[in-house]
Amino acid sequence: MVELVVETTTTWTKRGRGVKPVAFDYYRPQGIAEAVALLSDKGDEAAILAGGMTLGPMLNLRVVRPRAVIDISRIAALKTISVRANVVVTGAGVTQSDALNSDIIVREVPLLAMALPWVGHFQTRNRGTLGGSVAHADPSAEIPLALVASGGTIVLQSRRGQRRVAAREFFVGALVTQRQPDEILTALEWPRSPPDTGHAFTEIAQRHGDFAIAAAACGVRLGKEDQVEELLLAIGGVEDRPVAIDVNGFLGRPAAKMAVDLSEHAAAIVNPLEDHSASADYRIALTKVLVERAVNAAVGLAWQRRNRLQ
């Protein structure tokens, strides 16, 4: 005879009820050293929680099942934005909305300021962090693209010490980076942009705030004869990671006629993904269009800024 067992609960929130993620031990270290020590003990059994705008959904859907969650969202040392000689250092825990409202970012790293309004929505930017987006490494994410385009650096901390990895080498593939399981991403370094540089960030998504099908980021500085003095160009959402485009062949050329050639150059060298949202051919077509738009906008802005400074 089968006995029917009816489990009675005293409250709705009795163990295992009304929860979505797997059971995890929760740690909230107060400083970076404690966080690093914890992660070094737990390794890949632990997940680092900052804003939770990516880890939260992954926990709720049980895509990730960590034994431990290390919450770094209250570590004050990770929330600073500071200006050094050549770079602006943003702590990993700086929220996207704090960065967007920072005069330092708007003045010194305008490309990031232009990228941020494309990141998620007002409500997710209020909690989502710069470091979290970079550590997660979604191929179509805007902050990694801006960091690659700017030639920025990622700072990683572990018990073994600190190391710095160039953004252009950090992203290995979709959701895969050079970060080792015992390392915490503590800061991002953004080269300071000279005041006569023009930037542009543009993307195509199904809806504003959705993941980009393709995105382009550009920075340009012009010489006296309107020739290209400095040029940065990177593409996101097209390959499995943000890619910097080699633009050496364009230095010294007249800026006014560059956009179409540069867009064809970029479209010829990217190796596009194909997925449910777009075919490879469509991503090539978008690359061409977005690069042309971004370059034209950046050149226009560079021209204005240089003239204003003269």
Add this chain to the structure above:
Amino acid sequence: MTTLYRAAHERVSIELTLNGQRRSGEAEPRMLLCDFLRHELQAFGVHVGCEHGVCGACTILVDGRAVRSCTQYVAQADGVDIVTVEGLAEPDTLNEVQRAFAKHHALQCGFCTPGILCSVTHFLRDTPKPDEQQVRDMLSGHICRCTGYASIVTAILVAAAVLSQKS
């Protein structure tokens, strides 16, 4: 410097400020903040939709900022200051934004409304005189399947105009 630790199945006692009152409750660390607010603290104005940060129904104010409550966990919330739709106006009254929502038909089923009202509260504090594009950009973080958004945009613009005249 110390590290706070909560074991996986240990029910933790959480103390926080909810709509101006000190409240406390118990739950596992992994419980979603939205579920905790509804089922432990009876803040049923927190609506739970997609439960992964997309739809905006569960948006609340945490330390003044409009954020999702479905992608935060109970263990993270001790000591924070939370305002839900119940705390946006005195009981049995409506604030300017709520009045404009009623007048301009900015809600039908009302499921998305509490989240939107919380977002608007933070948004209008930062952007007291928004244009339509800014309102639509803020609203892109909420999904409404009834209204088509146009009436919500109108209500927010009207409320912003009334509030900025008052101040």
